Amino acid sequence: MKVVVTGGAGFIGANLCRELARRGAEVLVLDDLSTGRRANLDGLDVELRVQSVLDRDAVVYACAGADTVVHLAAVPSVTRSLMNPRHSHDVNVTGSLEVLEAACAAGAHVVLASSSSVYGRNPALPKSEEMACVPVSPYASGKLAAESYALSFQHCFDLPCTVFRFFNVFGPLQLPDHPYAAVIPTFIWSALRGQPLTVFGDGEQTRDFTFVDSVVGVLADSVLRSVSCTRPVNLAFGTRTSLNDVVALLSALLGRKLEVARRPQRAGDVRHSQASGTSLRRLFPQARPVSLEMALSRTIEWVERLVRTENEAARSSV
Ligand code: NAD
The missing domain is CATH 3.40.50.720 (NAD(P)-binding Rossmann-like Domain)
Structure with missing residues (x-):
């Protein structure tokens, strides 16, 4: 094919x-x-x-x-x-x-x-x-x-x-280090570099990750x-998770409390997003979500590799 x-x-x-x-x-x-x-x-x-x-x-x-x-x-x-x-x-x-x-x-x-x-x-x-x-x-x-x-x-x-x-x-290959990057790789990238995680608004907005x-x-x-x-x-599978919960999960997976920098809510941001998964289940009954913990762990591994590559490049340029 x-x-x-x-x-x-x-x-x-x-x-x-x-x-x-x-x-x-x-x-x-x-x-x-x-x-x-x-x-x-x-x-x-x-x-x-x-x-x-x-x-x-x-x-x-x-x-x-x-x-x-x-x-x-x-x-x-x-x-x-x-x-x-x-x-x-x-x-x-x-x-x-x-x-x-x-x-x-x-x-x-x-x-x-x-x-x-x-x-x-x-x-x-x-x-x-x-x-x-x-x-x-x-x-x-x-x-x-x-x-x-x-x-x-x-x-x-x-x-x-x-x-x-x-x-x-979200997941491996999604780049964190550019101005339009998605929230999960950006959070992980900041966490791994010891920087605060930027949250716009109160962090209670939800997404169907x-x-x-x-x-x-x-x-x-x-x-x-x-x-x-x-x-x-x-x-998508119809599960919504708040940004505050994503921060808590990342803290647990990385084994330390992550610092958060709160910024004003951005104009145009949707408050909540959650899919109805009815059509997906009907057409693709075998489709299964991966648990958020597992998916975040896999994404952390990928961003860790990127950070290592960046550090190696910085070391070889001095
Ligand atoms: P991405 O930026 O990684 O992928 C887009 C790809 O399109 C890139 O490889 C880019 O080089 C290529 N491209 C851009 N303009 C092109 C052009 N004129 N001709 C040929 N190639 C071109 O983004 P992604 O997250 O992988 O997104 C893939 C698709 O999924 C997009 O259509 C996006 O709108 C859609 N989508 C993504 C998400 C998400 O959460 N990532 C959510 C909703 C919809």
Whole structure:
């Protein structure tokens, strides 16, 4: 089976490539390396083409002969979409359209990454796929547009596809040391360097944290079984954890009380996020969450390796 993974050199993408290769798929990655890293694919039997999803010829060429296209490439940040909405739109919407057209022409099945951010200002919990989406950022609007293009291609052109709404995915390969980094790797990175953990607001905000192994397990199943669904599917298990609880768990795992620096709540931050996992359980009954303790331990190991590499680089430069 030939699988094209756009954004395959990124955090979720490279974890997925490893899983697909392990399950015997022939994998081709299309990634412009804007946030992804070549090193994420080290040791994997995958072909990497360093090209953009906005390059129509490159996308058409990559998708030719593919059985499935997993579309993960994006500018994956609310903050970056606020700084440059047009670029966010170009990559996340126009880029998605390029991928859908190429996949359609190739007769391939599509798996598309959307985001829980599409629920936006709608306060109802848990977030079920039927509820109204009220996006509050250009990133969320772009994701909603891309998923609705995918479902309209399914309706109009019989494109088999599955749209997944990811929640807060975390785990190995997620970089902590950049301005748009996600909260869990950032907490661990600060803790390991003896710095206080920055918490915006009172820390009682909750998120449905999802370990990357669970996410790539479902994505790989969807690819290999060519699952097609007429509605978006939440890819999370319906457990919400507060940031204060994450800090407490990290303190327990690292064996010391972690210092917290409180900052004012950020404008636009959602208070609570929790998926309804009903559709996921129906379509992928074998999907299982990894316990938060286990997932945090695995993430700590990965960030520890990064910190060691950084220290070694600093030592060799003096
Ligand atoms: P990531 O930044 O690690 O991966 C995105 C990849 O896309 C990178 O490798 C980047 O180089 C590539 N890319 C960006 N623009 C490109 C372009 N024009 N052409 C080709 N490649 C391009 O982020 P991630 O967390 O792995 O996100 C993967 C997908 O999941 C994204 O679509 C993101 O919006 C979605 N998502 C992620 C989360 C999460 O918690 N990580 C939550 C919701 C949705």
